[in-house]
Amino acid sequence: MNETVRTYSPSETEEVGFRVATKLKEKQIRAHIRLYGEMGVGKTAFVRGFCRAFGISGVKSPTYTMVNEYRGECRVYHFDMVRISSEEDLYSIGFDDYTADESAYLLFEWTENIDEYLSEGGIFVTISRTSENEGARDIEIRLGDGYTV
Numbered sequence: 001m002n003e004t005v006r007t008y009s010p011s012e013t014e015e016v017g018f019r020v021a022t023k024l025k026e027k028q029i030r031a032h033i034r035l036y037g038e039m040g041v042g043k044t045a046f047v048r049g050f051c052r053a054f055g056i057s058g059v060k061s062p063t064y065t066m067v068n069e070y071r072g073e074c075r076v077y078h079f080d081m082v083r084i085s086s087e088e089d090l091y092s093i094g095f096d097d098y099t100a101d102e103s104a105y106l107l108f109e110w111t112e113n114i115d116e117y118l119s120e121g122g123i124f125v126t127i128s129r130t131s132e133n134e135g136a137r138d139i140e141i142r143l144g145d146g147y148t149v
């Protein structure tokens, strides 16, 4: 799954999220998903597609709540870490309880804000704009150590 794909619309980005989720599901791998990329690049779109693979709809940005909890074929916790800057902040949203749930998938937007508090590994998804056109995005998917998908 180490690859970079270019998408041209939100639905194509959702499709990439869907494919990643499907692979993890098939291989029965639980891994946290670390999303990187600037505001408006498509992180939430990716999560929307990921969730669809588990029968979850209604995915919205957890900007104000900081975490959205979804329940489909399994539980998915969707974080927006944009306003998190300390271990105390993380503690206040109950982060330990979420990471302790080994049956769930955890997806993080603004992962860079919590990199130092996350266990190593996971799946690194970096989305960037491209010069090709306004709606083009490069999505790099890189597996952390210990994963082969």
Ligand SMILES: Nc1ncnc2c1ncn2[C@@H]1O[C@H](COP(=O)(O)OP(=O)(O)O)[C@@H](O)[C@H]1O
Pocket: 007, 008, 009, 010, 011, 012, 013, 037, 038, 039, 040, 041, 042, 043, 044, 045, 046, 061, 109, 134, 135, 136, 137
């Ligand atoms: N190829 C693309 N993939 C994802 N989103 C795109 C793409 N092209 C344009 N967009 C637009 O970019 C925005 C992405 O929003 P969102 O997923 O909420 O970003 P983020 O969560 O990174 O802030 C949406 O307005 C969407 O319509």
Ligand SMILES: [Mg+2]
Pocket: 043, 044, 061, 109
């Ligand atoms: Mg978002």
